[in-house]
Amino acid sequence: MVIPDSQAQAAATGQDTRFDRRFSEILDYATEVFAEKGYEGASMRDLSRLSGISLAGLYYYFDSKEKLLYLIQKHTFTTIIDRLRERLATSSDPEERIRIFVHNHVDYAVAKQKAMKVLSHEDDVLKNGYGTELAAIKREYYKICVGLVDGLAQAENLSRLGRRASGKNGIATRTAVMGLFGMMNWLYTWYKPRIDPDAEAIASQVSDIFLRGVRGEETSNGRSAPRKSTLADPATGKRARKRS
């Protein structure tokens, strides 16, 4: 059985009151409604129907739909970041630390696909106070990952990976980190627990692709360095250019 995180947290701190359990339960239902109908399409009435809790009851716990989305997102990010910090404390090896990061994220993404869908889809919905607070949490999470990648680049002297690298044979840290987030965050669209490998295997494969990818040892067994793309536009014969 899965124990909802907020319950587990509350239990751990001795705050497992009836209120907390109810609160956590409603967040789970709300995640389901938002994942199903989208934030814009979902209503407090839908949530009331699914959860069996009266509208008045819902408003007792939450003032608004906006607050609900804020709490879901905040809960998800803080859970992921808290677990990550605990796990990172166990290793100082740069490769291992990146593997820990990936494992921690994939673990959550695979266990909570609906929450990940809501996070991805409603990423830019919240404005003002809530939006600013969440943006800061996301920036913190992004920076942790950039720090880990910088740590690897420094430890292994990866000259082609860096903040300013781009284009010819270089990989920009931002592209690498966002690429990694893409690999992990896309999981909710395709991962099927019954047919796909478990979270540990997926995390290991994603880590392998990422680590080999940013290390860039493509010349080591006699293969040529990656060629600059020579894609030509079939219509004009000219090299493809960025459309704007």
Added chain:
Amino acid sequence: MVIPDSQAQAAATGQDTRFDRRFSEILDYATEVFAEKGYEGASMRDLSRLSGISLAGLYYYFDSKEKLLYLIQKHTFTTIIDRLRERLATSSDPEERIRIFVHNHVDYAVAKQKAMKVLSHEDDVLKNGYGTELAAIKREYYKICVGLVDGLAQAENLSRLGRRASGKNGIATRTAVMGLFGMMNWLYTWYKPRIDPDAEAIASQVSDIFLRGVRGEETSNGRSAPRKSTLADPATGKRARKRS
């Protein structure tokens, strides 16, 4: 100036009628409305307001909101696949073919971020006939990519990459291909034309990460093969297990 694809297409085939232009224009507006409010949250009335076309006028072109979403998705996928086939015809080199695939996809993703957002978010909305037809197109696209990856694995004898590979030091083709789609499809969430490298550079970096990643030459310069993750649950000291 960007010429909408359907217009360009129509112009190329001499079908650039007033009807076609209007049709293509409405699809662009609809993409904007869906990207902004989500499919569930958007209404034909919103589209009417944004486009300045009367509701009656909209229904003259499209019977329903569902039909609009179907046409946006179908148009996007067929444009991407048609361009891809043309471009793939220019090369038989397995690495180059994968670079072509990535470049073609990234090119579109960067130029049409709103369309990519709608595709990602409303992926599972359409049911029955429309849904079945789109699922078939997406399967075709996925299979092209799997074919390219299989082609590379065969040509270079990449024994650890394959349909059944998993877990220990192996990479499953499905994980690799979905990871690649993740890197490319996540672009709409972060890519900023003004500060990030152009589509060609992004495509080149994503290709590099992917190609090095699946080739897996991590033992070639004396680094050890990727260790099996030894993540422990900080609470219990036990190895992390898949939550279910």
